[in-house]
Amino acid sequence: MHNLTLAELSAGLDAGQFSSVEVTQHFLARIKRLDGNYNSFITVTEERALAQASKADKQRSADADSVSALCGVPIAHKDIFCTAGVRTSCGSKMLDNFVPPYDATVVENLAAAGVVVLGKTNMDEFAMGSSNETSYYGPVKNPWHSDCVPGGSSGGSAAAVAARLTPAATATDTGGSIRQPAALCGITGLKPTYGRVSRWGMIAFASSLDQGGPMARTAEDLALMLNHMASFDTKDSTSSEQSVPDYCAGLSQDISGMTIGVPEEYFGEGLNPVTEQAVNAALAELEKQGAKLKAISLPHSHLSVPAYYVIAPAEASANLSRFDGSRYGYRCENPVDLRDMYMRSRSEGFGDEVKRRILVGAYCLSAGYYDAYYNKAMQIRRLIKEDFVSAFRDVDMIAGPTCPNPAFEFGAKGDDPVAMYLEDIYTIATNLAGLPGMSLPCGLVDDKPVGLQLIGNYFDEGRMLNVAHRYQQASDWHSRCAPGID
Amino acid sequence: MSVDREDIEKLGELARIDISDENAKSSVKSINDVLALVEQLQAADTANIEPLANPLEARQRLRPDEVSETNRREEFQAIAPATEEGLYLVPKVIE
Numbered sequence: 001m002h003n004l005t006l007a008e009l010s011a012g013l014d015a016g017q018f019s020s021v022e023v024t025q026h027f028l029a030r031i032k033r034l035d036g037n038y039n040s041f042i043t044v045t046e047e048r049a050l051a052q053a054s055k056a057d058k059q060r061s062a063d064a065d066s067v068s069a070l071c072g073v074p075i076a077h078k079d080i081f082c083t084a085g086v087r088t089s090c091g092s093k094m095l096d097n098f099v100p101p102y103d104a105t106v107v108e109n110l111a112a113a114g115v116v117v118l119g120k121t122n123m124d125e126f127a128m129g130s131s132n133e134t135s136y137y138g139p140v141k142n143p144w145h146s147d148c149v150p151g152g153s154s155g156g157s158a159a160a161v162a163a164r165l166t167p168a169a170t171a172t173d174t175g176g177s178i179r180q181p182a183a184l185c186g187i188t189g190l191k192p193t194y195g196r197v198s199r200w201g202m203i204a205f206a207s208s209l210d211q212g213g214p215m216a217r218t219a220e221d222l223a224l225m226l227n228h229m230a231s232f233d234t235k236d237s238t239s240s241e242q243s244v245p246d247y248c249a250g251l252s253q254d255i256s257g258m259t260i261g262v263p264e265e266y267f268g269e270g271l272n273p274v275t276e277q278a279v280n281a282a283l284a285e286l287e288k289q290g291a292k293l294k295a296i297s298l299p300h301s302h303l304s305v306p307a308y309y310v311i312a313p314a315e316a317s318a319n320l321s322r323f324d325g326s327r328y329g330y331r332c333e334n335p336v337d338l339r340d341m342y343m344r345s346r347s348e349g350f351g352d353e354v355k356r357r358i359l360v361g362a363y364c365l366s367a368g369y370y371d372a373y374y375n376k377a378m379q380i381r382r383l384i385k386e387d388f389v390s391a392f393r394d395v396d397m398i399a400g401p402t403c404p405n406p407a408f409e410f411g412a413k414g415d416d417p418v419a420m421y422l423e424d425i426y427t428i429a430t431n432l433a434g435l436p437g438m439s440l441p442c443g444l445v446d447d448k449p450v451g452l453q454l455i456g457n458y459f460d461e462g463r464m465l466n467v468a469h470r471y472q473q474a475s476d477w478h479s480r481c482a483p484g485i486d
Numbered sequence: 487m488s489v490d491r492e493d494i495e496k497l498g499e500l501a502r503i504d505i506s507d508e509n510a511k512s513s514v515k516s517i518n519d520v521l522a523l524v525e526q527l528q529a530a531d532t533a534n535i536e537p538l539a540n541p542l543e544a545r546q547r548l549r550p551d552e553v554s555e556t557n558r559r560e561e562f563q564a565i566a567p568a569t570e571e572g573l574y575l576v577p578k579v580i581e
Contacts, residue, residue, distance in 0.1 A: 101561040195544065237547055300530070303526065303530055305523065306526045306527045307527060310524050310527070321501075324502070325567060331567035336577065339502075341577055343502050343503070346501075347503055355503050358501050358503060360521070362500050363493075364524075378537030379532035379538075380530055383535060418519050418522075421523065433541055434542050
């Protein structure tokens, strides 16, 4: 049952082959039996899940025609989305005791569609990391190689889907946090256009870059998820008012005649030859289906990582100032005065990487450095966006590698933050530009998955899912299973 | 641009993060590594380029000034470290 996709589970529920309670019990039992190997969940919500499943079964039997495709299908939420009555830790000691009194809009939207929530998935602390090693709850292990990282920050969601502990999961992406773990764990993940999915109730890291999106095994499943995750939300001041299309409608369309841009900067020095080979084979498959490949240039690509490491820490240092031990979250023991309470609550509650980014952000925003760093980075951000805008005058989509290397070992980049940051070199630019990006499996090297990245024009998620779906009809990388997983 | 131990301590004071003796040295090194990465920006020509804050260049949406949320003080304060009679308690500020 756990090898079925979200779409297949939905069809099975519709046909009465199994009930939502049976499906939910099956996945809960798998989590209980196997997650000790992966550490992909922080919280499992067994009782709630079974109650939701039994409610979904009643809804389906009462009126099968009016329920959504996701009614009764189990999923997991990244532990960055607020869930009313369920601890939402954001991977941090700071929020280890935080039980939100409200649901994030994404959680609310999916609940209205009737999904069953199995639990909350592990992640890098406050979504700051590319390896899941910064989580207060310990690192997640890559299901393909237990000594390798699953990627981050949505490593728990990625590993849980790859290990067949849930058919799909929500996630967030500020600089690659959906696409990079999807690539490293051999699953499919989509970061929508900035503003497509509401950020309300999604704990903020860098507000002008953060975007929620789905992770699953297939593009078709992502389309089903995005249909319900995307919405215009008045509670998010940057939510898009554009109407949400049916992302499933165009999945099977012919892609012949489509022009796919291949940026030369994404195939230069630093790209692992084994990754390059797998990505080139995938591009050849798209060409075989009638797409035209066109070499393009994104000349400011090399500036995306430096610009990001000003903008993201600057926004983070402002966003994370709310964690001061006053209203919710961690407060230190016996503070002697207010300063001591702030100082110790934050120093004891945050981990090293979060502290580092707060300090870098505070530096870039401090008097005398604002113009040289923050303003400069925002100017470069425009240049990066213009690179894409001009490329999209000639091409319908852009394709290349998701990340330079397959999964690396734990501790490999331990004391070198910059080496870790460079793992996101191909994903960061789309966040700076606000464009949608996705990763889909396109090969295996020594049993380590490789991801193909697609970057679409603004609000062109439907066409990206179409290309990904067509590729998945002609390949089977997305249905490969990590060794040892039955 | 690089920072030394004293700069980091000042930043720690601004951000209310304690830079204790045992990790100050590694903080200085790793933050300088990040700043060296960021330094690459200085080589780019950005004359007459408008800074971009919102990737879609969206403007702030306004709404009528009407009450839209109900008061849920008890629920919000139930998760606070310390409260009393509807107020959040912190260590004494004024003698």
